[in-house]
Amino acid sequence: MGQKTKTILVILFPIQIFLVGLLARYPDWVEEYYSNGIYVYISRFLRMLFGWLPFSFGDVLYTALFLLAGRYLYKQWKRIKVKPLNFVKDVVVVLSIAYFAFHLLWGMNYYRQPITWKLNIDRQYTLDELVRFTQTVAQKTNDYQQQITQDSLAPVHIPYPKREIFQKTEDAYALLQKQFPEFEYTNPSLKSSIYSLPLTIMGYGGYLNPFTNEAQVNGITPAFRLPMVSGHEVGHQLGYSAEDATNFIGYLVTSNSDDVYFKYASYHHALGYCLSDLFYKDETQYKRILATLNPGVKENFKELNDFWKKYENPLEPMFKSVFNTFLKVNNQKEGIKSYNGVVGLMINYENSPSSKF
Numbered sequence: 001m002g003q004k005t006k007t008i009l010v011i012l013f014p015i016q017i018f019l020v021g022l023l024a025r026y027p028d029w030v031e032e033y034y035s036n037g038i039y040v041y042i043s044r045f046l047r048m049l050f051g052w053l054p055f056s057f058g059d060v061l062y063t064a065l066f067l068l069a070g071r072y073l074y075k076q077w078k079r080i081k082v083k084p085l086n087f088v089k090d091v092v093v094v095l096s097i098a099y100f101a102f103h104l105l106w107g108m109n110y111y112r113q114p115i116t117w118k119l120n121i122d123r124q125y126t127l128d129e130l131v132r133f134t135q136t137v138a139q140k141t142n143d144y145q146q147q148i149t150q151d152s153l154a155p156v157h158i159p160y161p162k163r164e165i166f167q168k169t170e171d172a173y174a175l176l177q178k179q180f181p182e183f184e185y186t187n188p189s190l191k192s193s194i195y196s197l198p199l200t201i202m203g204y205g206g207y208l209n210p211f212t213n214e215a216q217v218n219g220i221t222p223a224f225r226l227p228m229v230s231g232h233e234v235g236h237q238l239g240y241s242a243e244d245a246t247n248f249i250g251y252l253v254t255s256n257s258d259d260v261y262f263k264y265a266s267y268h269h270a271l272g273y274c275l276s277d278l279f280y281k282d283e284t285q286y287k288r289i290l291a292t293l294n295p296g297v298k299e300n301f302k303e304l305n306d307f308w309k310k311y312e313n314p315l316e317p318m319f320k321s322v323f324n325t326f327l328k329v330n331n332q333k334e335g336i337k338s339y340n341g342v343v344g345l346m347i348n349y350e351n352s353p354s355s356k357f
Contacts, residue, residue: 006093013096020103024111035112035239042105043237044187046213051189056216058209059194106210107241115245115345118182121352123244123344131285133347134274135292141271142294144264155299156268158223158261165223166190169230172257179256183249185234192219200311205229208236222303227254227265244341247273251346268300270346277343 023030050057073080080087116123125133148156160168166188173185193199193206193216206217206229215233217226231250240246254266278286 006089009093009096010089013092013099016096016099016103020108020111023108027111027113030108030111031113034108039106039109039239043213043239046105047187047189047237050212050214051187054191056191056194056209056214058212058214058216061212062195062209102210106208106213106239109239109241112239112241114242115240115248116348119180119349119352121345121348123341123348125344125347127281129347129351130274130278130281130343131289133350134271134278134285134289136350137267137271137274138289138292141264141267141297142292144260144267145294145296145300148260148264149296152294152296153299154296155303156224156261156264156296158226158265160223160261162192162217162219162223162226165226166217166230168257168259168262169227169234169253172227172231172253172259172262173234175258176253176256180252183238183253185238188234189213189237190215190217190230190234192217196220200308201313203308203311206233208233213237222300222307224261224265224268224300225304227257227262228269242341244345247342248345248349251342252349268297270342271297272301272304273343274346 076087142152145154145156146152158165169190170185170188173183177184189212191214195216196219199206199216199218200220204218205221205225206215208215215230215237217229217233221229228250231253232246234253235246235249238249240249251266251270254262255270257263257266275286275290278289
């Protein structure tokens, strides 16, 4: 790449930041012309391009870029020390290209209308509504655990391999589409990440590669969690960037599935968020509802807790802090706490006319 081209890209970087900030003020425009316009075709094209591959092309791409960056630093180290400003220029060139690609291929979805606007529901709720909803979810979780295991003491173990879970996720979206056409999922691209172990060490259940539109699932997560993680990441593929929105979409698609294991996964996941919220708002009610759970349901919570404890490390808070900052920079003011916003969405959806709860 010539110096003139590099200079142009460096100049374009702050201009891009300004333009994205400007467009962020017009969520209606982003919703209509990007999220429901150009992004629909971009995402489908990328899923057609990479979805058929049995492995994550995005993970391979990241690996190649990491190796190329290391090779560049090794070969150019002397030149970098002599002319550090040229190195800074090269870094800004890379950032300019990545910033453009990120926002064109997926990132502008951060500035669309929230899902509350899309489904005409609110996020606010009272303590009484939280208690009532948590009780209902706890009962449903108990019921499905008993139905699956025929033993209140036994934890649920999903018998499907990951590939079948992904297929059933696609089937569940096909069912949900009948009620909500906006959740149409074509050209699926849902895969287990080759970086599942690093994802676990960082404390993540999955991610969407914005450059290849592949939904990446942490393949070593306990299997009873995979339906929710898969539904969540497909929600990102469909253009919903907010974590509370994709948590809610994951809940919606799995709870509407015709598979009993998916239903259990959905309500167990929802129950975890509700109990966590209730613990901070009314510990007495929290303990009362917790005492009503089947031992098998509690065993699944313990399984999940033990899994994450096994991989606890000093670097995890740093990774979480970086991701928290990333979310805040990209129009999610609550950062990682936005995941918990799913509680309000679930409660208000239950009270909405379109609910099948």
